[in-house]
Amino acid sequence: MSDHECTTLEEASEKLKLGMRIMIREGSSEKNLDALIPLADDNNFKRCFFVVDDRNCADLLVDGDVDAVIRKAISAGIDPIRAIQMATINTAEYFRLEGHGAIAPGYRANLIVLNDIENLEVSQVFYEGCLVAERGEMIEPLSRISNMDLTHSVKIKSFEIQDLMIAAISSAAPVIGIVPDQIITKRRDEKPKIENNYIIPDVERDLLKLIVMERHRATGNIGRTFVKGFGLKKGALASSIAHDSHNIIAVGTNDQDIFIAINELERLQGGLVITAGGRILGSLALPVAGLLSEEPLQNVVQRLEELHKIAASLGCGLKSPFATLSFLALPVIPELRLTDKGLVDVNRFELI
Amino acid sequence: MSDHECTTLEEASEKLKLGMRIMIREGSSEKNLDALIPLADDNNFKRCFFVVDDRNCADLLVDGDVDAVIRKAISAGIDPIRAIQMATINTAEYFRLEGHGAIAPGYRANLIVLNDIENLEVSQVFYEGCLVAERGEMIEPLSRISNMDLTHSVKIKSFEIQDLMIAAISSAAPVIGIVPDQIITKRRDEKPKIENNYIIPDVERDLLKLIVMERHRATGNIGRTFVKGFGLKKGALASSIAHDSHNIIAVGTNDQDIFIAINELERLQGGLVITAGGRILGSLALPVAGLLSEEPLQNVVQRLEELHKIAASLGCGLKSPFATLSFLALPVIPELRLTDKGLVDVNRFELI
Numbered sequence: 075m076s077d078h079e080c081t082t083l084e085e086a087s088e089k090l091k092l093g094m095r096i097m098i099r100e101g102s103s104e105k106n107l108d109a110l111i112p113l114a115d116d117n118n119f120k121r122c123f124f125v126v127d128d129r130n131c132a133d134l135l136v137d138g139d140v141d142a143v144i145r146k147a148i149s150a151g152i153d154p155i156r157a158i159q160m161a162t163i164n165t166a167e168y169f170r171l172e173g174h175g176a177i178a179p180g181y182r183a184n185l186i187v188l189n190d191i192e193n194l195e196v197s198q199v200f201y202e203g204c205l206v207a208e209r210g211e212m213i214e215p216l217s218r219i220s221n222m223d224l225t226h227s228v229k230i231k232s233f234e235i236q237d238l239m240i241a242a243i244s245s246a247a248p249v250i251g252i253v254p255d256q257i258i259t260k261r262r263d264e265k266p267k268i269e270n271n272y273i274i275p276d277v278e279r280d281l282l283k284l285i286v287m288e289r290h291r292a293t294g295n296i297g298r299t300f301v302k303g304f305g306l307k308k309g310a311l312a313s314s315i316a317h318d319s320h321n322i323i324a325v326g327t328n329d330q331d332i333f334i335a336i337n338e339l340e341r342l343q344g345g346l347v348i349t350a351g352g353r354i355l356g357s358l359a360l361p362v363a364g365l366l367s368e369e370p371l372q373n374v375v376q377r378l379e380e381l382h383k384i385a386a387s388l389g390c391g392l393k394s395p396f397a398t399l400s401f402l403a404l405p406v407i408p409e410l411r412l413t414d415k416g417l418v419d420v421n422r423f424e425l426i
Numbered sequence: 427m428s429d430h431e432c433t434t435l436e437e438a439s440e441k442l443k444l445g446m447r448i449m450i451r452e453g454s455s456e457k458n459l460d461a462l463i464p465l466a467d468d469n470n471f472k473r474c475f476f477v478v479d480d481r482n483c484a485d486l487l488v489d490g491d492v493d494a495v496i497r498k499a500i501s502a503g504i505d506p507i508r509a510i511q512m513a514t515i516n517t518a519e520y521f522r523l524e525g526h527g528a529i530a531p532g533y534r535a536n537l538i539v540l541n542d543i544e545n546l547e548v549s550q551v552f553y554e555g556c557l558v559a560e561r562g563e564m565i566e567p568l569s570r571i572s573n574m575d576l577t578h579s580v581k582i583k584s585f586e587i588q589d590l591m592i593a594a595i596s597s598a599a600p601v602i603g604i605v606p607d608q609i610i611t612k613r614r615d616e617k618p619k620i621e622n623n624y625i626i627p628d629v630e631r632d633l634l635k636l637i638v639m640e641r642h643r644a645t646g647n648i649g650r651t652f653v654k655g656f657g658l659k660k661g662a663l664a665s666s667i668a669h670d671s672h673n674i675i676a677v678g679t680n681d682q683d684i685f686i687a688i689n690e691l692e693r694l695q696g697g698l699v700i701t702a703g704g705r706i707l708g709s710l711a712l713p714v715a716g717l718l719s720e721e722p723l724q725n726v727v728q729r730l731e732e733l734h735k736i737a738a739s740l741g742c743g744l745k746s747p748f749a750t751l752s753f754l755a756l757p758v759i760p761e762l763r764l765t766d767k768g769l770v771d772v773n774r775f776e777l778i
Contacts, residue, residue: 093530116468117508156469178445
């Protein structure tokens with residue numbers, strides 16, 4: 075019914091003609107607005123709308139969320155009213171969100187007041203008719219707006235360090251190969267480094283251990299494989315952000331640091347953790363669903379930058395190592411991914 | 427959420443701004459396209475669509491159905507593709523008719539093939555992928571297309587002629603006053619003509635008896651009153667078309683002819699009947715739901731014209747007496763209407 079993965083005008087136009095709605099995406103890495111915005115002409119704009127897909131907290135702080143996409147669309151020549159419609163009523167109608175997407179009788183009074191429509195400078199935010207933020211400052215604490223408790227979501231079955239080990243059963247093993255600056259991965263078949271009948275990480279060849287552990291219902295499911303591309307010389311990274319199931323995912327040069335990192339994640343009830351030499355070097359707690367923080371955005375961005383520096387100091391050459399890590403569990407994009415049920419050959423849609 | 431009763435651009439524009447969809451109506455009597463079509467500009471056309479509301483069979487034969495509205499919109503300057511969208515996908519999306527309104531994968535193959543897009547000249551009709559009509563002729567019989575049995579819908583409780591009588595309980599009685607060429611009625615309070623303690627029709631003053639009899643579940647509900655404006659000098663008209671409940675409605679100069687007409691309607695299982703002097707002068711059977719015929723449209727139109735002539739010969743001065751009759755049961759339009767539960771003061775939304 076819709077697609078948020080169109081990257082060329084031809085592709086989006088073909089899908090539109092076949093009856094699909096086009097989600098024009100501006101994520102932190104995938105940016106499709108410039109290519110797709112010519113589609114949103116007088117005839118078709120009602121069937122197009124804006125999404126961000128993955129947008130990291132630093133971009134939220136500096137550029138904004140969907141509001142940033144509206145600004146970019148206006149800069150690209152879209153009428154401001156129409157750009158706002160594409161981010162509000164079009165989206166609400168597609169998802170059948172009754173009472174959302176417009177200012178009208180019978181609709182919820184979730185509103186923003188703008189100083190300036192061209193730059194979409196937000197002056198006030200109303201939630202269900204009440205002023206909750208003004209000039210960038212919250213007036214109401216979040217807890218007074220929503221009393222849904224989404225914390226305490228990390229539920230893992232008790233495990234031993236031995237549960238992370240991989241028995242050597244073959245002279246070649248599939249390894250997830252990271253492609254720098256791309257979301258796809260490549261399958262590599264590498265000769266494993268074996269010790270006492272177990273495959274172990276090979277830091278020389280950048281073959282690091284990758285673990286995915288189920289964390290919603292404490293099933294004890296653990297997926298194990300190797301990944302090439304992180305470049306860590308020591309230590310481990312672990313995260314409770316892992317698309318789309320958001321289990322725990324961890325990469326490391328040794329089981330001990332992975333073990334400590336996962337246990338720290340459980341204690342924090344979600345977040346990002348870096349360990350090395352048996353010690354926790356840094357962390358960012360994300361206690362809301364294991365995905366979000368209630369801290370001010372500035373603090374979160376600053377903490378994430380610190381973690382990036384720590385990862386770099388351990389040898390990791392990736393710009394956003396936790397973002398890269400989070401996508402290694404996404405079993406819908408080629409070629410090889412790891413889930414809590416094991417390694418997935420996405421080209422064949424099969425567990426290996 | 428929507429309105430099909432807008433008659434001025436100002437009204438329609440106001441409703442559009444308040445979040446409503448605008449149904450642009452072209453019925454047999456109410457024609458709003460010329461007034462409302464400027465609303466369907468580049469920004470708003472997706473929130474407007476075409477309806478016919480009430481369109482009689484003669485107009486269906488000569489002008490067409492919603493196709494006639496599309497042709498008129500094209501004549502008014504709307505791009506043909508957009509005019510077709512307003513009659514298809516816009517309607518389907520508003521009513522959430524999944525799989526309808528477009529030619530695309532996942533949609534039903536209910537299609538028309540046009541010789542000429544400007545005049546919307548239909549060459550072929552496909553239903554669920556099969557050619558069912560070509561150049562105005564059915565290829566498949568209707569029964570092979572739909573096996574839903576919608577006949578035998580007229581179920582009335584056995585009644586006597588005495589059940590149509592109205593006891594005289596007051597020296598004034600409310601009478602439905604027909605306003606020529608308008609759908610509204612006026613309340614008139616007339617001194618009733620009384621005989622043996624019953625109010626009887628007064629042909630001299632054109633005060634005729636009006637009956638509405640429940641016909642879906644044989645409840646025995648009968649509404650009785652008087653109406654001024656038909657001008658019949660003798661006989662009765664009865665119909666199983668009576669908006670919106672479509673009970674039986676009958677008007678007459680005497681109970682005997684009304685009684686015979688209603689009984690004939692039951693025998694026909696719906697339709698239109700004219701009686702006079704205890705005899706059936708003419709009828710049109712509408713056995714499908716008591717509303718439609720399976721006969722060719724030409725035959726239906728011809729038969730209706732014959733009935734109009736018979737009604738005129740009995741003194742009825744109305745152009746479409748059965749259409750006028752059908753609206754007397756519609757209890758949502760001022761001022762006075764008759765239902766099977768009695769007379770309704772629509773201004774006060776109360777039974778009298």
